[in-house]
Amino acid sequence: MLTNNLLPLNLDLTIDSGQVFLWHKINGHWYGIHGSNVVKVSMNNNFLEFSSYPENINGESIFRLDDDLNTIARKISKDSAMRDAVSTQNGLRLMRQEPYQCLLSFICATNTSIAMIRRMLTALSARFGRRVEYDGLKFHTFPELKRLAEASINDLCKCSVGFRARFIKQAAKTIKSGSVDFENLKHTKYEEAKEELMDVLGIGQKVSDCILLFSLEKLEAFPIDIWVARAVSSYYSHLLDEKLDETKMTPKTYRLLSEKMREYFGSYAGYAQQYLYCYARNKIVKRS
DNA sequence: TCCCAGGACATAG
DNA sequence: CTATGTCATGGG
Numbered sequence: 001m002l003t004n005n006l007l008p009l010n011l012d013l014t015i016d017s018g019q020v021f022l023w024h025k026i027n028g029h030w031y032g033i034h035g036s037n038v039v040k041v042s043m044n045n046n047f048l049e050f051s052s053y054p055e056n057i058n059g060e061s062i063f064r065l066d067d068d069l070n071t072i073a074r075k076i077s078k079d080s081a082m083r084d085a086v087s088t089q090n091g092l093r094l095m096r097q098e099p100y101q102c103l104l105s106f107i108c109a110t111n112t113s114i115a116m117i118r119r120m121l122t123a124l125s126a127r128f129g130r131r132v133e134y135d136g137l138k139f140h141t142f143p144e145l146k147r148l149a150e151a152s153i154n155d156l157c158k159c160s161v162g163f164r165a166r167f168i169k170q171a172a173k174t175i176k177s178g179s180v181d182f183e184n185l186k187h188t189k190y191e192e193a194k195e196e197l198m199d200v201l202g203i204g205q206k207v208s209d210c211i212l213l214f215s216l217e218k219l220e221a222f223p224i225d226i227w228v229a230r231a232v233s234s235y236y237s238h239l240l241d242e243k244l245d246e247t248k249m250t251p252k253t254y255r256l257l258s259e260k261m262r263e264y265f266g267s268y269a270g271y272a273q274q275y276l277y278c279y280a281r282n283k284i285v286k287r288s
Numbered sequence: 289t290c291c292c293a294g295g296a297c298a299t300a301g
Numbered sequence: 302c303t304a305t306g307t308c309a310t311g312g313g
Contacts, residue, residue, distance in 0.1 A: 018294055110295040116311065117294080162309025167296080204296045225294035249295085252303075277294075 008070075009063055010091025011043050017278050019095050019214055021105055021118045022125065026137065033125065034062065035098035036141045038134045053134045064096050067219075076265050076272040081235035085279035094274055095214065099182040100175055101142045102215035107167050107202040109210070116160070123159035124148070124168075148172035167202025174200050186217045193218065205254050213270040222258045222269045224249065231280035232257060239264055 015023045015030055023032035030041045039052040041059060050059025060066065069091075077083045097105075108120045121142075128143035128151060148156075149172040156165035174180060180200065185193045193216060197208040206225060212218035224232070229246035237244060239260055244253070265272040 106294075107296095109293095111293065111308080112295090112310070113293040113312075115293090119311085157309085160310060163296095163307090164309080202296070206295060210294070223294070226292090227294070250304080251296095 007046055007048075007065070008091040009043065009048060009065065009093055010089070011041060013089060013092045013278070014063065014095065017092060017274060018114055019274075020097065021114070021121050022142070031134075031137065031139070033101075033129075033139065033142050035101055036130070036144070038132055038139045038141070040135065053132065061096055064094050067093070069093060072268045072271050076268050076275070078265070079235070081231075081279075082272060082275065085275040089275060089278055092275060092278060094219070094271060096217075097215040098142070099185075099211070099215040100145060103175065103197075103200075103203070103211050104142075104148070104168060104171065106207045106210040106214075107171055108161060108164055110164065110167075110202070110204075110207065120159055120161050120164075124156075124161070127155065127159060145172045145176040149176050164202065170201040171203070182216065185212075190218050190220055194221075205251060205258075209258065213273070219270045220262050220267050222261045222265070222273045224254055224258055224261075224273075225277070227280040227284070228273060228277050229257070230284050231276040232261065234280075234284060235276075236261070236264070 011030060012025075015032070020032060023030055028042060032039050032041070034052070034057060037052050037055050037057055039050070039057060039059070039062065042049045048059060048063065048065070052059070073086045077086050105117065105121055109117050112120075124143055125140040128147040129140035132139045132141055148168055151169060153165045153169065156168055161168060180196065185196065188196070190212065193212060194205075194208045197203050197211055198205065203211070206223050209221040209223035213221035213223060226246065226249075229244070229249060233244045233246045240257070244257070261273070262269045
């Protein structure tokens with residue numbers, strides 16, 4: 001499938017921006033795990049080339065080409081910091097993930113690094129997913145909820161998930177039971193949907209925001225991790241009433257901050273957040 | 289050896 | 302409602 005609708009799209013930047021964790025670049029093509037499918041993507045002079053297996057998936061949907069990025073970039077470019085973040089990362093987009101995979105991924109993302117998240121999710125898929133071969137390459141699909149819900153804590157721990165094992169198992173049980181309806185949440189107001197997700201064990205404010213932004217169409221969600229907190233502290237302290245200690249993110253501080261930033265950036269605050277996140281990781285001095 | 293990483297939970301006040 | 306300690310794991 002080929003498309004050039006509403007580009008720009010920078011594949012490398014987007015896929016490697018801490019949203020998805022089961023993608024690999026092989027021979028110039030990106031291969032990713034999208035639920036029970038393997039997807040294959042590449043760019044050929046402004047055309048998105050896309051295929052998937054075993055099901056036929058819409059690549060424009062995964063890369064949110066239905067979002068008019070130029071308009072969004074213009075809307076969030078309200079200050080010099082964001083203008084710089086946008087202009088130096090042209091084509092960075094949000095992705096549209098499978099909600100259940102996104103949810104489990106960000107439960108694994110608590111208090112760890114991206115390299116570790118990749119390791120955990122790769123191990124979980126290898127142990128509990130289904131083997132698929134595509135383009136002569138071997139993959140494992142993302143585990144079905146049933147497998148994770150029935151897995152023993154011990155076997156989950158073999159995937160280096162540590163204390164997250166019980167969260168993964170319990171969350172898989174909860175979602176499988178149907179008490180959380182993703183399709184319904186897509187049409188529920190941000191605040192209400194956020195609260196509902198936080199009823200799931202292992203999901204707090206930040207993880208909930210990530211799930212909402214990356215898989216449930218809540219583009220106003222503004223997840224705050226340590227990097228975004230540093231960026232806000234560096235570039236947006238003038239918007240805050242009190243001085244921000246970005247090392248101490250209490251639930252109260254998180255609530256105030258994210259509310260402030262949603263208010264400032266508006267309905268596309270999530271895009272602003274993603275630009276800030278990547279910008280901060282490259283720009284702000286990493287403490288050794 | 290200590291600190292950090294896309295934090296959240298349990299408990300006590 | 303708020304503050305503090307605890308939770309595995311691996312890299313730097």
